[in-house]
Amino acid sequence: MASQPPRRRRLEVEEIGDIAVVNFVDKKILDEQNIQMIGDDLNKLVDELGRRKVLLNFQNVDFMSSAALGKLIWLHKKLNDVQGKLVLCKIAKDILDVFKITKLDKVLKIVPDEQTGLQSF
Amino acid sequence: MCANHVNVEVTVPSDLGEARVLQSRIEDALVANTYTEHDIFAIKLAVEEALVNAMKHGNQLDPDKNVNVSYQITCERFDIRIADEGPGFNPGEVPDPTDPANIERPCGRGLLLIRGFMSDVQYHGRGNVVTMSKIRGEKPADDS
Secondary structure, rough: OOOOOOOOEEEEEEEEEEEEEEEEEEOOEEOOHHHHHHHHHHHHHHHHOOOOEEEOOOOOOOOHHHHHHHHHHHHHHHHOOOOEEEEEOOOHHHHHHHEEEEHHHOEEEEHHHHHHOOOOO | OOOOOOOEEEEEEEOHHHHHHHHHHHHHHHOOOOOOOOHHHHHHHOOOOOHHHHHHHOOOOOOOOOEEEEEEEEOOEEEEEEOOOOOOOOOOHHHOOOOOOOOOOOOHHHHHHHHHHOOOEEOOOOOOOOEEEOOOOOOOOOOO
């Protein structure tokens, strides 16, 4: 049986103290398969690696549809359930409109830059 | 300079890969007509949401069902009509995803984003046809 090719990495994770700083590799967070894999990787971060403070840095992301919002809400709830916290930073103006229109900017903690994000926990 | 007016009608199968190809064509045409990055983002997002709705929720990704798309791009505006072969739906019955009772639900934000980013959105017939317009340079509804 042929072995499957290694799965392409979707996230870059850097540990700063007890905070996991996560950068997205892809510029577009669109198709469901991609979003599912991002969700799986974020799940591992919390469940397997025990991270409780997660800072998602969107500096590489220039396009995102509603399909990705579900994963962010799910991660926010998951971290809340274990007394953790999710913070989002460096979101481009147009993508910020996605959060404003859906009013998720009132639910999720969004800060302008990574430094502010690190100080938000 | 804006001088490459576009008028296209195309029928594509219910394949999200086809949706990406179509979006790429629309984006190229918007760039050729010197639309701003902000307008292009808004149109791309609305077209993405509407095509996913048509293919996935309308046609249930049935490869035997198609999506008919016609769009026009002028210097002043973008207009698109997307029709699927599904049973349709009543947009008035879709729960408001900004309601505190629904805000943490993972789905249901596509229609809200389409309305937020486009100038005009209308559903027709049994709800399987949507027409959307974007007036060039218009700000999103909640842009504060």
